[in-house]
Amino acid sequence: MGSKWQMERKKDPYYKRAKAEDYRSRASYKLKQIDKKYKIIKKGNTVVDLGAAPGGWSQVALEKVDEEGIVVGVDLNHIRALPNENYYRIKGDFTTPEVQGKITRVIGGKAKVIMSDASPELCGIKNLDQLRSIDLTNSVIGIADNLLEQKGNLVMKVFQGPEYKEMLDGLKRKYRQVKTTKPPSSRKKSSEMYVIAMGYKHKVKK
Numbered sequence: 555m556g557s558k559w560q561m562e563r564k565k566d567p568y569y570k571r572a573k574a575e576d577y578r579s580r581a582s583y584k585l586k587q588i589d590k591k592y593k594i595i596k597k598g599n600t601v602v603d604l605g606a607a608p609g610g611w612s613q614v615a616l617e618k619v620d621e622e623g624i625v626v627g628v629d630l631n632h633i634r635a636l637p638n639e640n641y642y643r644i645k646g647d648f649t650t651p652e653v654q655g656k657i658t659r660v661i662g663g664k665a666k667v668i669m670s671d672a673s674p675e676l677c678g679i680k681n682l683d684q685l686r687s688i689d690l691t692n693s694v695i696g697i698a699d700n701l702l703e704q705k706g707n708l709v710m711k712v713f714q715g716p717e718y719k720e721m722l723d724g725l726k727r728k729y730r731q732v733k734t735t736k737p738p739s740s741r742k743k744s745s746e747m748y749v750i751a752m753g754y755k756h757k758v759k760k
């Protein structure tokens with residue numbers, strides 16, 4: 555007998571599908587559903603996957619970019635290797651200049667897509683968790699400011715909190731189009747949302 559969480563997971567259709575289709579995570583379907591709707595990743599793109607372990611989003615991105623593009627997965631945790639020669643892994647904290655420098659060196663220029671499914675480590679204290687979430691979101695937006703090429707796309711997971719609207723307004727000034735979505739594979743009880751910011755314009759000074 556497993557735990558309640560393990561039992562629920564076994565019944566989850568996306569978990570079963572991920573196992574059957576050889577994806578490392580049920581989260582793969584979130585990116586598939588987002589990309590089907592917004593067409594954010596194209597053949598030949600350079601994609602940076604922030605908070606990539608175990609690698610489900612990276613697998614989907616690799617299918618999309620094909621052999622002509624590259625995907626870089628970054629995580630605090632080890633990401634097991636994938637067979638694709640155009641997949642690069644970086645272990646570390648992407649909020650640090652050191653890891654950001656490594657990403658820049660690996661892509662050798664700018665990225666067409668920055669995506670982040672990163673979740674902060676939650677401690678259960680609401681205010682503190684909200685702050686951690688905002689910090690992580692701001693880091694992802696800052697990385698996109700530095701690494702995205704003109705007309706590039708950003709996809710990131712966010713948790714709705716007090717600064718949510720302000721964050722969206724900030725993105726609307728920098729991107730041609732900003733959408734929010736909760737893909738069908740995102741659990742209803744989770745407060746996560748995904749922001750899709752398309753067509754990066756330029757860095758806007760506050």
Ligand SMILES: C[S@@+](CC[C@H](N)C(=O)[O-])C[C@H]1O[C@@H](n2cnc3c(N)ncnc32)[C@H](O)[C@@H]1O
Nearest residue numbers: 579581605608609610611629630647648671672
């Ligand atoms: C929900 S998982 C990502 C799942 C992934 N999209 C997939 O499909 O397999 C969130 C990940 O974000 C990573 N993460 C959170 N904060 C991070 C940070 N500052 N630097 C690097 N990775 C981070 C965690 O270690 C965790 O592996």
